[in-house]
Amino acid sequence: MRRAARPFLCGLGVLISAAAAAEPIDTAPGARAWSVFVSPYAWAASLIGDAAIAGRRTAVAVPFSEVLSHLDLAVMGNIEVGNGLYGVYLDGQHVETSQRAQALGLRLGIGITTTRLSAGAFFKLHEVALGGQTVFNRPRTLSLEPTAGLRWTRLSADIGVLGLGFGKASDWYDPFAGLRINADLDARWNLFVQADIGGTGASQYSAQIQAYLGYRTYLLGHETVLRAGYRAIHQVHEAADFTGRGRFRWDVTQHGPALGLTMRF
Helix, strand or coil, rough: CCCHHHHHHHHHHHHCCHHHHHHCCCCCCCCCHHHHHHEEEECCCCEEEEEECCEEEEEEECCCCHHHHCEEEEEEEEEEEECCEEEEEEEEEEEEEEEEECCCCCEEEEEEEEEEEEEEEEEEEEEEEEEECCCCCCCEEEEEEEEEEEEEEEEEEEEEECCCCEEEEEEEEEEEEEEEEECCCCCCCCEEEEEEEEEEEECEEEEEEEEEEEEEEEEEEEEEEEEEEEEEEEEEEEECCCCCCCEEEEEEEEEEEEEEEECCC
16 A cells, blocks of 8 residues: 555544444434434445555556446445444445456456445444434434444456456455444534444454535435445455465555435334
8 A cells, every 4th residue: 555545544543433324313312212224325436555466566546437437236335223322233335347358369358346244333432412403303412432343355356268267256354443423513414423443463454434424304204314425444455365375465445435325214
């Protein structure tokens, strides 16, 4: 990864982290009713960093416009279940891209699939009343919510040439811990931020931050928060590559704006 980006990414561990994909809609202090929060979203992510395989290292600099031009499928979303004091969530992204290339006079088909799933739990450590009510008739508050969980990532690539297909995949798990902040700015506007860090050592770690500005409204009769913000995740993973002698290394930051909504059921 480029040196200029390292101090920022290392600092993610001390920033408050954004669990943007699952913004809890205001829950009154002391409430115990369980609710389900469904949060589909779109993340226009670019990639920057370094990767190495079979002893060859290369810079990774892929703008979102290039990702979009090769995009076949993208599914992203978050589901959270909570009762106002604690809860659990599952956040996931699955992206498939494909492109054509020429090598040694042969036409190649290259497909790359990235899947990431994060499962976690949180609890409300501290809550401050801000005065007034939201449009959902609940007190405005500022809350701090520690969170912890496990993140699974899988990278796979397939190459097709002369009717034959070759593929290789690498996957890994990162335990993580962080903090979520949920602040009611006024009756309609909300700020939600989460930051977390994780990993198992110097050759495998991650840092993530997301922040969203939300607008409360009703859709299909359900309390809904429309959200816009920014999300970034830096991951480092190292493992034996397909040669059995070299190392596969992924030292890449995925970052970009995100749009979505959270609907309460």
